[in-house]
Amino acid sequence: MEIWLAxxxxxxxxxxxxIVYRPLGDYLALTFTSGRHLRVERGLYRVVGVAPDSEQTxxxxxxxxxxxxxxxxxxxYAIQRLQAVLxxxxxxxxxxxxxxxxxxxxxxxxxxxxxxxxxxxxxxxVQMAGLAVQNFVxxxxxxxxxxxxxxxxxxxxxGTLGNFWVDLTRATVRILxxxxxxxxxxxxxxxxxxxxxxxxxxxxxxxxxQSIPGxxxxxxxxIKELGTNGGGFFNANSAHPFENPSGxxxxxxxxxxxxxxxxxxRTFGAMVGDKRQGYAVLAAMATIFVVSLAAVTTxxxxxxxxxxxxxGGSFEGREQRFGxxxxxLFAGATTLTSTxxxxxxxxxxxxxxxxxxxxxxxxxxxxxxxxGSGLYGMLVLAVITVFIAGLLVGRTPEYLGKxxxxxxxxxxxxxxxxxxxxxxxxxxxxxxxxxxxxxLESTSIWNPGLHGFSEVLYAFTSASNNNGSAxxxxxxxxxxxNAALGVCMLLGRFLPMVFVLxxxxxxxxxxxxxxxxxxxxxxxxxxxxxxVGVTVIVVALTYFPVLALGPxxxxxx
Amino acid sequence: xxxxxxxxxxYWVALRFMIAATVVLGIxxxxxxxxxxxxxxPAQANGSLIEVDGETxxxxxxxxxxxxxxxxxxxxxxxxxxxAAGDGYDAAASSGSNHGPExxxxxxxxxxxxxxxxxxxxxxxxxxxxxxxxxxxSGLDPHISPEYARLQxxxxxxxxxxxxxxxxxxxxxxxxxxxxxxLGEPTVNVLQLNIALARLD
Numbered sequence: 001m002e003i004w005l006a007x008x009x010x011x012x013x014x015x016x017x018x019i020v021y022r023p024l025g026d027y028l029a030l031t032f033t034s035g036r037h038l039r040v041e042r043g044l045y046r047v048v049g050v051a052p053d054s055e056q057t058x059x060x061x062x063x064x065x066x067x068x069x070x071x072x073x074x075x076x077y078a079i080q081r082l083q084a085v086l087x088x089x090x091x092x093x094x095x096x097x098x099x100x101x102x103x104x105x106x107x108x109x110x111x112x113x114x115x116x117x118x119x120x121x122x123x124x125x126v127q128m129a130g131l132a133v134q135n136f137v138x139x140x141x142x143x144x145x146x147x148x149x150x151x152x153x154x155x156x157x158x159g160t161l162g163n164f165w166v167d168l169t170r171a172t173v174r175i176l177x178x179x180x181x182x183x184x185x186x187x188x189x190x191x192x193x194x195x196x197x198x199x200x201x202x203x204x205x206x207x208x209x210q211s212i213p214g215x216x217x218x219x220x221x222x223i224k225e226l227g228t229n230g231g232g233f234f235n236a237n238s239a240h241p242f243e244n245p246s247g248x249x250x251x252x253x254x255x256x257x258x259x260x261x262x263x264x265x266r267t268f269g270a271m272v273g274d275k276r277q278g279y280a281v282l283a284a285m286a287t288i289f290v291v292s293l294a295a296v297t298t299x300x301x302x303x304x305x306x307x308x309x310x311x312g313g314s315f316e317g318r319e320q321r322f323g324x325x326x327x328x329l330f331a332g333a334t335t336l337t338s339t340x341x342x343x344x345x346x347x348x349x350x351x352x353x354x355x356x357x358x359x360x361x362x363x364x365x366x367x368x369x370x371x372g373s374g375l376y377g378m379l380v381l382a383v384i385t386v387f388i389a390g391l392l393v394g395r396t397p398e399y400l401g402k403x404x405x406x407x408x409x410x411x412x413x414x415x416x417x418x419x420x421x422x423x424x425x426x427x428x429x430x431x432x433x434x435x436x437x438x439x440l441e442s443t444s445i446w447n448p449g450l451h452g453f454s455e456v457l458y459a460f461t462s463a464s465n466n467n468g469s470a471x472x473x474x475x476x477x478x479x480x481x482n483a484a485l486g487v488c489m490l491l492g493r494f495l496p497m498v499f500v501l502x503x504x505x506x507x508x509x510x511x512x513x514x515x516x517x518x519x520x521x522x523x524x525x526x527x528x529x530x531x532v533g534v535t536v537i538v539v540a541l542t543y544f545p546v547l548a549l550g551p552x553x554x555x556x557x
Numbered sequence: 558x559x560x561x562x563x564x565x566x567x568y569w570v571a572l573r574f575m576i577a578a579t580v581v582l583g584i585x586x587x588x589x590x591x592x593x594x595x596x597x598x599p600a601q602a603n604g605s606l607i608e609v610d611g612e613t614x615x616x617x618x619x620x621x622x623x624x625x626x627x628x629x630x631x632x633x634x635x636x637x638x639x640x641a642a643g644d645g646y647d648a649a650a651s652s653g654s655n656h657g658p659e660x661x662x663x664x665x666x667x668x669x670x671x672x673x674x675x676x677x678x679x680x681x682x683x684x685x686x687x688x689x690x691x692x693x694x695s696g697l698d699p700h701i702s703p704e705y706a707r708l709q710x711x712x713x714x715x716x717x718x719x720x721x722x723x724x725x726x727x728x729x730x731x732x733x734x735x736x737x738x739x740l741g742e743p744t745v746n747v748l749q750l751n752i753a754l755a756r757l758d
Binding site: 005008009012040044047048049050063064067068070071072075119126128129130132136137165168172177180181184185189190191192193194195196199200202203204205206208210211213214216218219220221234235236239240241242243245246247250251263278305306307308310311312313314315316317318319320321322323326327342343344345347348349350351354426445447448449450451454459469472473520554 | 567568569570571572573574575577578581582583584586587589590591593594595596597598601602603604605606609612613614615616618619620621622623624625626631634638641642646647648649650651652653654656657658659660661664666667671679685687688690691692693694695696697698699700701702723735736737739740741742744751752754755
């Protein structure tokens with residue numbers, strides 16, 4: 001019975017995404033290929049000083065990305081430090097240095113890891129003018145980098161990839177802002193609050209008092225999901241009834257976080273002039289998506305573990321209106337993308353059920369991944385797959401008529417190595433340095449035993465892959481975790497972008513090799529199978545030992 | 558093109574872009590959503606507040622505890638789920654317990670809740686639904702399962718001297734099916750049920 005409920009919920013989600021795929025993917029392609037500038041865009045280009053029709057090399061494009069993100073971090077840090085003097089701050093003081101540093105990086109890198117409880121840390125000014133702005137523009141940066149890589153594959157013998165400022169502007173003005181506005185209104189109708197009332201003190205039925213919060217929640221909620229950001233207005237994130245009041249808003253939030261990442265393969269297919277290539281990437285994403293969701297839902301419905309068995313089900317940290325399977329679906333969707341919003345507490349999942357979100361992130365969030373980052377991650381894996389297939393069967397490694405030479409495979413390999421290095425080194429250092437380990441065990445770790453290890457592993461996995469969800473029992477607002485996770489988020493975001501843009505540049509510079517009998521076709525089921533296989537094997541070999549120390553050991557004990 | 562050369566240039570562009578973005582996305586956009594929200598759905602936008610006799614007693618979306626000052630369950634009210642938000646249903650401190658599946662504190666809490674409910678309601682411990690034994694994710698869950706509401710009917714009716722069939726009928730009126738029948742689980746809103754219950758007296 002429960003399993004059919006889960007299937008029906010999944011089928012509804014899949015159907016909506018299938019309907020959205022073509023129109024949204026084509027609209028995105030049109031957005032980034034159109035030669036016309038909107039009047040408002042022209043005005044903006046004039047104000048900020050950009051010549052919109054000038055093309056950039058990959059190096060110039062990258063300098064734009066890095067400069068913009070650096071300035072974003074500085075501004076967001078300053079806004080938090082100035083909270084005490086900003087209007088609508090609800091009397092909350094300035095945010096301390098270490099936390100402001102971690103937060104600024106967290107929101108600029110599209111991670112939205114939250115070392116703090118926003119209910120008591122953030123006034124409306126920081127949430128609106130600081131965090132929500134980065135929700136938009138960090139997502140737009142991700143889309144821009146993906147579009148630059150697509151252009152690299154689509155173009156021939158050119159030194160340029162487009163203009164970063166134009167891509168950033170169009171992603172914001174033509175896609176994220178209008179869709180967020182409509183989504184926010186829908187969420188308000190569904191019960192998500194949007195006011196500036198502060199706290200309303202009421203006398204409850206039994207004569208107690210309750211402080212009911214207000215805030216500009218709906219406007220932030222919409223872009224939180226649409227931009228795969230995930231940072232909640234409230235501590236409980238999408239489990240809070242004011243963020244996610246009902247069954248249909250829960251479905252709607254999943255659609256918002258999955259719509260753009262799942263439509264980008266269409267954009268890719270359209271821009272490289274071969275829609276079948278888009279379908280192949282989509283098929284690889286969808287395969288992992290379905291298997292992963294089935295796994296987390298199954299583990300949670302079985303409900304192994306002492307506490308779930310005592311309670312009659314894995315229901316600790318779940319909301320009644322969502323139930324077990326709908327929560328599991330959300331947990332999967334939020335970690336298969338780079339969102340990290342939660343409508344249930346992953347820390348309270350069964351050992352194996354809680355391992356699946358970790359694996360989703362360890363896969364590099366490519367099924368379908370974050371806005372933009374999911375597609376470029378999957379395309380890098382496609383490059384690796386073509387290379388490995390070439391070695392196995394003696395075919396020329398090439399992808400879409402671009403040769404995979406030493407430079408390309410080096411860049412792709414560096415991309416693949418970045419986040420595992422950050423996750424494993426970060427986790428290892430946390431336990432290897434005695435002083436840090438003692439601090440973790442006394443201050444940060446919440447659950448005893450193996451689960452406590454999983455909390456730390458989850459944190460480094462989430463930060464390095466820019467997800468932002470957590471085994472939230474972990475107290476991360478400590479000097480070590482604020483600093484280490486901040487560095488992981490920063491490097492986990494921008495090193496891959498460096499490699500992707502360098503790769504895009506070297507593809508763009510190439511001509512197009514005509515396909516021959518020796519070329520591996522990259523639009524057939526065979527390639528989809530290879531791509532999924534390479535993705536899973538790379539991750540399994542990298543992470544199996546560390547998973548065995550935490551969730552696997554706990555689940556099999 | 559000059560715009561793509563010079564070390565400082567992109568930083569200067571970025572700064573101006575961020576200022577424009579802050580004005581449009583950080584101020585104008587939430588204000589626009591606020592304006593439209595107040596026009597099309599003011600009740601929801603302002604927190605779905607519930608009034609009884611002209612006094613605001615809470616929000617339809619935010620759960621409350623129905624306990625005395627020491628936190629002991631009051632038998633004459635339908636009880637909400639256990640809560641990890643502050644001292645329980647602290648709406649300014651939403652939170653789950655974040656206890657893992659093998660956490661001894663959680664295991665002990667479940668057994669203790671099971672024993673307390675079995676005694677208060679005079680039911681078989683094995684018949685107690687899981688939402689009654691576990692804290693919600695937000696700590697502010699406004700709902701309980703229909704099973705947990707039905708389980709409490711006899712106790713509530715007894716404490717208030719009401720006809721149990723009348724209270725049972727009231728519970729059924731407040732059973733809300735999941736959206737479309739399958740998007741989530743059926744619910745009973747505890748605050749709304751208790752407000753209606755108070756009117757029965």
